[in-house]
Amino acid sequence: MPGSGGYFIFEKEGLGAALCIFVGVVIVWATRMMILGSKLHTDFTIVSELRNDGYYTYFKNIKSGHEHEHLIPFQCMQEVLIARKTQYVSSGRSNTPGYYVVCSQIIMKWQDEHGNVDYALFGLGSRSDLTKWVHKFWEHHVPVYHTPQNVSEASAQNYAAGYDELDKTPLSSMDALSDIETRQRRNIPIWQSTDMKHRKAQRHAANDRRIFRPLFAGVLLSLFLIAMLWVPYWPIEEEMFPDRSPSPVVCMLTVLSIVVSRTYWRRGQKWYIPLVDTLFILTAYFAGLLTAGLGLPITSIYIEAVLIDVLTSGFFLIIIFLVFKLIYFRDRLEKRSK
Secondary structure: OHHHHHHHHHOOOHHHHHHHHHHHHHHHHHHHHHHHHHHHHHHEEEEEEEEOOEEEEEEEEOOOOOEEEEEEEHHHEEEEEEEEEEEEEOOOOOOOOOEEEEEEEEEEEEEOOOOOEEEEEEEEOOHHHHHHHHHHHHHOOOOEEEEEEEOOOOOHHHHHHHHHHOOOEEOOOHHHHOOOOOEEOOOOOEOOOHHHHHHHHHHHHHHHHHHHHHHHHHHHHHHHHHHHHOHHHOOOEOOEOOOOOOHHHHHHHHHHHHHHHOOOOOOOOOOOHHHHHHHHHHHHHHHHHHHHOOOOOOOHHHHHHHHHHHHHHHHHHHHHHHHHHHHHHHHHHHHHHO
């Protein structure tokens, strides 16, 4: 695919070159992730099972030979909570949407010999296997609760501060878990504790400082330099930059860069963000053209052509932003209906 990008560059098809190079980079990244994933399965041995004496885990690093095993006896378990988690399954067809499989997340709250409370997790996708686990907990008089909440994003460490925020009900019958192993077209709303939300906000703020704000500044600086050093030499037809000019590629890359650097996918983004970003783009372009005008004659037709490009970029930014907002709005409606 990157080779195809070279062909398009040779043919002076900038848009095709950019798309091919982008797709090539994605393919390389996906291949690397697959290799790393396969190594994870071959370099380690992990065993987790419920035995007659409790919950047993075993870990071995095959390369280093390091081994670790741990047993949580039933008498150390204070209670067990059966929550939900979901797994997305692709249909394998581009014209057919995938679905979510509802699985169970077993949360074991236990206390060690020093009185410290900890949590252990185990996921089960089979209703029959879950029934065996639940009956074994009942046999050893471990209180079992259930919750319909989706804890797919929660780790064992998150329950230290957020476990009590879960809506739990004593499990008296397996009928309460009848949705396990079923398929749903839409995902169950993801549960997050107050601490998880706070930590997520902190991560967002840190990422903004380290990554996204510098990236956004770099995008604006690039647009300024493009407008100052390159745009004055672009061809113009009918008061617009033609498709054979670099304009379509620059417009596409600008939209993608703004969406990434301004994190359009975040739920808390304000409605006016695309409008503000469009003004930033316009300012960067006009500042570059005005600077170029100090040494070159910049006619008004270039100003009009740039304005059309900026408005086009702004239009696509608004569309992308609205798509994310509609997805989140749909999720809120589903959450209220449950």
